[in-house]
Amino acid sequence: MLPSDSDERHADKPLPYAPDQTDYADAQDRQNFDEFTEEHGQVVAKRERFYRTKRFWIRCAIINVILLAIFIPLLILVILPKMVQSIVNGSTMSMTQLNMTDATELGMKVSIAGGIANAGIFPATIDFPEPIVVSWEGKQLGSMNMASVKASGGKATITDATSFSIIDKDAFSNFAKQMVQAVGRTIKGIKLTKDLKMLGMNGFGKVTIDSFTMPGDAPNNAGAQVSLVTSMNNPSPIGMVLGTIVLDLFYQNTYLGQVAADNAVLVGGSPSPLKLQGVLFRQTNQTDLDNVSVLMSNFLAGNVTVTTAKGVSVKPDGVNAVSWLSNGLLALTLNVPLQSPTPLNVIRDISIMDMGMIFNPAAPFAPTASSKTVNAGFKLPFNITVGMQNVSNTMSIVYKGKVLGDIDSAVWSAAKSDIKTGIIVFGLPASPLIIKDDAKDEFQQFVADLTVNPEQTFGVTGLANAISTTPMGTVKLTGIPFNSNVTMKGLNFNAINAAVSNVVVAGGTADHITMNQQVALPNPSALSVTGGSVLLTVYDKPTNQYLGELSIPNLNVVPGANPTATQFLFHPDNATLRDQFLSQYLVGATFPLKVVGTKGSTALPELQTAMSLVTLGSSVSGLNPAPRLVTSGTAVSTLSTLLGNRQSKTTVNMINPLATDLFINGMVAQVSWKGTFFGTITATYEQTVPANKGATTPELILQHPMGVEFGVFLTTQFVPAYPLIALGGAMVPFDLDTMISVRVGGPNGYAANIHYVQQQEILTKMTLF
Incomplete structure (x- = not known):
């Protein structure tokens, strides 16, 4: 079978195979490599990571075992102790409180509060297996046992109560030799040597007086009992139950006395109240008395006086002194600033029983002030026997909030005091009252208000000095402040009636008649005023018309009636008012007057405002008993004159009741007999009637009425009534109504007309031959 095209395409690839166990392991190893990449044009694999290999971890385990086997003993036996020692060396200790009680010659009980800082990051228990020895300047002072202290987070709190055994009796300072427990193991042999810095008492720093009293005289004339409460500031953490502490008191090298405090406790880090009681000794040396005077004066005045207190002994049980405590106290000198914690108002409620002011034109706004009796209430912060012998003071007069002037009494005056009632009585010697430049107007108003008001309130402030007997000796108290309101009765001039008496017409000029008289200026107050020459204006009260001036040559008003010599x-x-006043004066009439002042009434600037407000009621009485100006007369008539021109030649005997010459220019008189008109005298002549003497007028003509009626009257009534007229003469009473033109004071005197009426009093010798 021929291969296909697909087979040819994959001919270069390896054929698949089934992996065995070894191949699987290799595959796992290959996972430790990165993917292929190209390097220099070739495909290579990345380098393997070392910490992912088993060989690495096997080697580490073996090395750790070896290191731990070596390092743990080294850490425990060498490094840890040194580390702990380093922590101890770097740590700090502080003492916040150290209280001592039951002190004896051998030691005391102590309670400690403090702390440790910078003690490392490990929790630890600090043990003190041996007594802590406290040293100072290389000397071991004592030792004490301390309980364990637990540290956490680098800090530890020390709280302990223990006994301290004394080795040396001077001070307390460092800790040494202690064992530290840390990191779960007990580490022995760690040494602790620390300089423990503690605040000292610093002589108790600022000592304050919370109260200062003298409750009474000391027995046997030894001085004065004294009681004071002080606050002794103790910046040190050391506190102590002192028991009975005894101190000597001094001021400026004067040994003042000795005080003691029972159950005294010194509190660390806070003020400690100390109640001291004892005796301030009687002083006999003048220098010591002067120092006591300054001390008492400053205290009463609220000023600070720095006294000193020196230690004598400390008796923790109240009986037996502990030498090391007493020696420490003997080295201590406390500076005690003696000052009343609250202001003292020693002198108060001043009453000026009488006050005099003398105004001098040569020294304006500097009158002389004085008083015979000044009562002042006083309250001393003491209950000792004090007698004021002499007093002097400086005083300022304050009116409506403003200081008017100052009185500086440099002269000591005798004084009497009653400690039970708290009253001192003294006088104010004549002293200048210097008015301040910016208070002259206010002073003028002050004097005016005293003059016209029924009472007036003002203030007195100043400093008093007193020579006083005390249980410590005779001292001079100076600079004692006082501030009091004084209410005095005023002169109340506008409410008085200034009665006039003993009026004497003493002279006259072309301008005026001068009348001397006594004017009563009743003064209900205790104020005396001497003010030189005063000129007041006088008005007729019913008509309010001007009459003249009332001149007071020397105004001197004292308490009482004050009959004052004046001139009117x-x-x-008004000429009619003039003649009416003078005529009625001669017959004893009384005239109501109004007397008014002006600023021009006085040359003294201090009194000008007062004078401008014065309006006095007054009255003046004429001659009493009223004299008869015409004492007798003569009239010579004949039958031919009575039947013809009906004229009689007449002379009149007159007297001048005034104390000055009376110059007559003439008269016009109407004569009547028992109501019947008898004739008229009209005469112009010049005659001087001397003061308080008589004179006979020149021959005057009495013109009888014309007509039948008068003839019938003569023949049927008048001549039959006096038959002796035809036999040589008879004394016949006539009534007279006359107007006399005069000059009071002589030919150059004050011109006026006197209207005079005299009834049934003129006995005239008549004859027909």
């Missing part, structure tokens, strides 16, 4: 310069604009 009388010169009204």
Whole structure:
């Protein structure tokens, strides 16, 4: 049979065959080769991968067995201890708290809290099979046993309570020699040497005073009892139950006293309250007294005074001192800033019982202020016996929120104090009140309000000084601040009636009549004001017409009635009012007045606003008892004059009740007898009637009425009533209504007219021959 075309096409290919077991293995090996590829024009197979061969893994197993046989002993016996030692060397230890209790000369109980860091990645248990020895500067100080510590994740927490046995009594520092357990095996012989850095107490850093009191006097006049609570800041983790601690107190080398605290506990890492009680000693040396003065003054003023406290002893059981603790305390000097934890308002509720202000034109806005009695409440933060002997102060006057001026009292004044009632009484010596440049207007208003208001409130603030007796000795307290409102009664001038008395017409000029009088300026307040010359304007109250000025040569208003010598310069604009006032004055009438001030009333700028607000009620009374100006007279008539021109020659005896000359220019008088018109005197003449004396007028003509009626009156009524007229004369009473033209003060005096009416008082000698 001939081959077909398909057979020829596959003639070059190998014929298929059935594989045996060996061929199968070879086939598996061939799977380890990559497919054929061409290289340099020939078809080749890729290189076999070594790690896929059995021979490789057999060799690795044999090598691992050999290495483990060698390395495991080496790891356990050589490498692991060194690795652990390296971990120990690289680790750090810290102490967060170390509390000590039951201290004795031989040791104490301690409780420890701390930690280990950088302790490696392996969990471990750290054992301390031997006592930990604490050293400092190459000296072994003591030892203690510690419990195991478990470390995980490179960290461990130390918490233990144990006993510490003292070898040396100076300090506590390093740990050494310990055994570490790690990687499931106990590794012995690992050495631990660490520098354990702990914060020191740093002298207790910032010590604060939570309270400071003096509860009473010490027995036997030894000084003052003292009690204070301090907060001692302890940055160290070391805490300790100290028991009884005794400290000496000093300030500026002055030994102040000794204090002790029972059941004292020092807390590590936090402030530790310490309640100290003791005695501040009585001082006798002046330098020491001065230091105590500064100390107490600063405390009362709220200022800081740095005192020192030095250790004396520590008695953990309250009885027996432990030398190593006491020695440590003896080396300690505490800086204690003594300051009240809260502001003290020592001086309060000031009452100025009287206040004087003297204004001086030579020193404007610098009046002199003074007070005889100032009461002040005081409250000391102490319960000791204190007596104020002398006081001085600097004081500022505050009005409506503004400081007006300052009073600097450099003079010490005597003082009395009552510690039970908390009252001190002292005086304010005469001292200048310096008004501030920007407060002059406000000061003027302040004085004005005190002048016209019934009461006024203002503030006083400043610093007080006091020489005081205390259980520690006589001290000078300085710079004690005070701030208080003061309410004083004002002068209330506009509500008073300034009564006028003892009015004397003392003189006159062409411009005015001068009247001297006493004017009462009642002052219900405790304020005294001295203000020099004052000129007020006077008005007639019913008509509000101008009368003149009231001159006060020296204004000095003190508490009380204040009868004040004044001058009334009388010169009204209205002539009718002028004559009416002067005429009624002579007969004892009373005149209501209104007295008004202006800014021009005083040359003192401090008082100008006050004067401009003053409106006083007043009244002036005339001569009392009212004198008779005409005492007697004469009239000579004949039958021919009575029947003819009906004229009688007349003279009048007059007196001048004024304290100044009265110059008369003439008069017009109406004469009547028992209601019947008797005649008129019209005369122009010049005559001076001396002050408080009498004079007889020149001969005047009394013109009788004309007509039959007057003749009938004479013959039927008048002459029959006085038959002695025809026999030589008789004393006959007449009524007189006269207007006298005068100049008060003499020929060059103040011109006025006096209207004078006198009834049934003029006894005139009449005769017909």
